[in-house]
Amino acid sequence: MSKHGAYLWGVLENFKDLEVTLTETPQPKPKDDELIFGHNFTDHMLSIEWSEQRGWDKPCIHPVRELLIHPAAKVLHIAIELFEGMKGYRCVDGKIRLFRAMENMKRMRRTAERASLPDFDGGELLRLIKKLITIDRDWVPRSEKCSLYIRPPTLHRGDIPLTLQISRPCFFMSSAAKLFVLLSPVGPYFHTGFKPVTLLADPRFVRAWPGSCGSFKMGANYAPTIQVQDHAMREMDCQQVLWLFGDDHKLTEVGTMNLFMYWINEQGGQRRAGYTTTAWIDSTWNYTQISSGTFSAVGEGNVWAGTACVVCPIEKILYQGQILEIPTMTKAKLTNRFFNHLTDIQYGRIPHSWMEGVDDDTEVVA
């Protein structure tokens, strides 16, 4: 598969060219306990334009504003777009750190290639994101229930032909693109402790397929799931969709999140955790990765999901007209253990190499 290698950023040159325009009308900052996920944005955003002729233009930090997009831009017609979801935390020592940020940069670059969007230097983009956070650092919540959600998308733009054309190969890649980064202070998903969820597991709905782009963070993976999620909530009284795959109804993901399972296996009592996509479970947890589970295992133990919302326990699964009860809250203490361990790392109560400082003088905490 082809790459856009010619358009790689220089590692430091780009950062050096950064232009910063600060807002003249700073917005009032919401209180930590009033934050709703994804509703608030900080004062500034990062924008970088790319064109086939000139490569990446100089990056700009400027007040958050609406984008001007030509109505024929491919992002509005054929969904040439990708995004990432990252998180930053104000740690107990007062410093702001990012959680596994380079992993997001790596996936973003992998996705850019799959989406025929321009490649970039991940370390360079991360430096620019850190600079943006430093400028808006007073927006990073102080509560240990809150964090800063970081959303960098790339998308196609420009006055590009509406359709693909047989004789013009250059049209198959985006000839103009924009990368931008928004910051959003966010509260906890669950204000009143863990609220266990019920999942709809219906094999009629399939989220990803071999040979498509399920392992990339392209916008195209999300749009088809909205109606199914809506159906689960409005008509089936479930909070999320457990996506199945194949004739044997393999478990894949919950909503847009990873799924973790804990159960007693057939070989006599050994406990295992399984996960299905790249996950943050450490080898220190001593669990074995499995590629997928099926319903033969689900009923025997506990199941839960965790992501940007940290951890969410699952107590019921609606599958082929039956409610499967999962004793996540009564039998297992793993939800709490999981949550506490992860947030200890994120808020800096336990120093960890996954956390990377935002300030220039804050190096990785080992």
Add this chain to the structure above:
Amino acid sequence: MSKHGAYLWGVLENFKDLEVTLTETPQPKPKDDELIFGHNFTDHMLSIEWSEQRGWDKPCIHPVRELLIHPAAKVLHIAIELFEGMKGYRCVDGKIRLFRAMENMKRMRRTAERASLPDFDGGELLRLIKKLITIDRDWVPRSEKCSLYIRPPTLHRGDIPLTLQISRPCFFMSSAAKLFVLLSPVGPYFHTGFKPVTLLADPRFVRAWPGSCGSFKMGANYAPTIQVQDHAMREMDCQQVLWLFGDDHKLTEVGTMNLFMYWINEQGGQRRAGYTTTAWIDSTWNYTQISSGTFSAVGEGNVWAGTACVVCPIEKILYQGQILEIPTMTKAKLTNRFFNHLTDIQYGRIPHSWMEGVDDDTEVVA
């Protein structure tokens, strides 16, 4: 599955409220023989805003201009967008007519439901499109090799949360949307007669699957195909992708177009045509619809594809390292027969119920 029934347009009220702002700087019109598919736009576009609170706002025809879109709009992150591709023709009697326009309206409404975008009255939107074409009628090419391509997308917009959230069902539908229509005068795909193409048929790449949204015209179906098309052209020397599905490598589509086959079947000489998605082949052609073909049939006869580019003959298929030669150009005269019959209808040389007049006084030609 849920519907947005509450937001249906009134059949005529909306049209009555139309606001028209004509351009003060009309653009020079390109010559018919200089038109490239999807490069040129007429002077005006149609825009209609929708919000959950107010439903559809009054439609506006105004000069083509860039759209202002909030950087958090779902269309830029999770690809909540759809489109249609329609065609209008200046017929031999001088009148402008649309080709099977209500079929596009029907599919657009079906797609809107699948994409969780607001529903609308198809007849009403068609009236508005006709009004737009009437205003820009001098842009409709006069050559019988050219036509007017009509592109109406709907997309999510607005300052909407970045992510889906468990506790807020209203976020799963778009709370603000925009529908707009662009007109693009287009030339023929092939300036110098039919140019037969070679297809890449590689079962590693899958465009659609059961339980997803392959039968809807969502932007999300297109983005994942770009890299594969690029691979076919740059690395495999093929012009288009023949998408396969399943362990038996069923033939589904070519690029984003329908595929038609003609061959001698096993039961002794009877000729058949097959098509795989909703196609315009009429029962008057006396062909039998088949749901899909496989490679056991391909080598025995002729294969070609037809769509917005009218008809495109296929002469070779690269499949598992072998080139399959299809004698489309030498044995069968069907490509020409197909092309002539279809363009006779489109340019009004044969009156047909599929064609619908753009002018208010031009009724359907039966």
